[in-house]
Amino acid sequence: MKRELPLGITAVVGFLFLVQYFFKIAILKSMTDELTDWGTIVSAFAALLAAAGLYKIHLEKIARRKGPWEMSIVLVLVMTAFIIFGVFLGQKSAPYLFLSNQVLVPLSAAIFSLLIFYIGSAAFRAFRLRNLEAGLLLGSGFLVMLGRAPIGEVVWKKFPVIADWLMKWPNLAGNRGVLIGASIGSIAIGLRILVGIDRGHLGQD
């Protein structure tokens, strides 16, 4: 029963949403709207559970002085401040906005900016001419970079044309192939889960 009930609920709710997507049935619309609200509530509880898990791990680290436990103190303090400001003062309050705009956003931007260095190091490894495939990647990457960078057009005005051709034809064709395969794969996994055949997400074969 512990297994069958969740599978049954998944099947019924899944098919309800599927039918509602294709058919205009007023009662189904109200049912799926209601279920979406339930989903939001369940997600909120999941967020509480996740936050509790985070507290548990980091409080244990602080208590045992394990690893970089000083960082755990910072995390616990900031997380607690966010919760207190968000819940009691609101998400539009000055302290909450300060933490969000002056701390979180700049830190996120800093981490995002690391990508430029990682692109460089990844490209350095990927563009080594080891075999035919790596050669094709190197050649097409080189042409697209030259076509996209202003200097490419100065060197030879055909570089942007070649880059556009590579992006519009071979690249787009490959992308669409991946997209079609992935979409049909999603449908198949969706069907298997809806009819209860696929239980891998429950840890079963």
Added chain:
Amino acid sequence: MTAGRIFTFWFLIFTFAAVYYFMERAKKGNLPGVRPIAGLAALDEAVGRATELGRPVFFVPGRAEINSADAAQTLAALEILSHVAEKTAAYDTGLITAVAAPNTYPVAQEVVRESYLKVGKPDAYDPDMVQFYSSEQFAFGSACLGVMMREKVAAAVMVGFFQAESLLLAEGANQAGAISISGCTRLYQIPFFVVACDYTLIGEELFAGGAYLTKNPIKLGSMQGQDLAKLVSVLFVALGAILETFGNHSLTQLFKK
């Protein structure tokens, strides 16, 4: 029926029918052959390497919520997590599962717990094997980077839905000296993974994980159904290209219905 979704509906019915038919065939023993998928085959090698080095395996099942439009990728990733957790349980290897979506967190915990139970090592299961870091994209990315470096993970498996943090994770794994296996269906992230990881599951290969690893006949059968639907899609694409070339828009109009 909602306008603009009629063709989609019938194509979905066809795909369901094809998948169902081949699943039934597979039940009777007509199993399809599956081509080797390097990324999935390398999972055991990755766990083996981690075992030899005495270092943990790092697993990220993407960042998508389990009730989002990208949930299929998360569910496929959880199937792969189940296999990886069974192996780490069998070899007594450490496992760190990093979760970004709150509602994936309890499901991932259940998957890992079940896997340890299945192998007969429930006592080896530690709830902290699955950790929620943050649902903020770059907070999650930096947390993963930190853990990979500090724990010196020997293998990093990053499969599911990713955005710009994909390269952070892939390069972090590389800097930690880990064997890296990635998988994604997002067209923007696949190139990052391809250039930065040792193995990459491209697009539908991610969804083949459950069937490939478990050898479950029904799942293998469903892959054959997927292939038939894919073949029909390719025929539609080819036919559409020919008809449009000659100025005939009937197929395009049909798709819009």
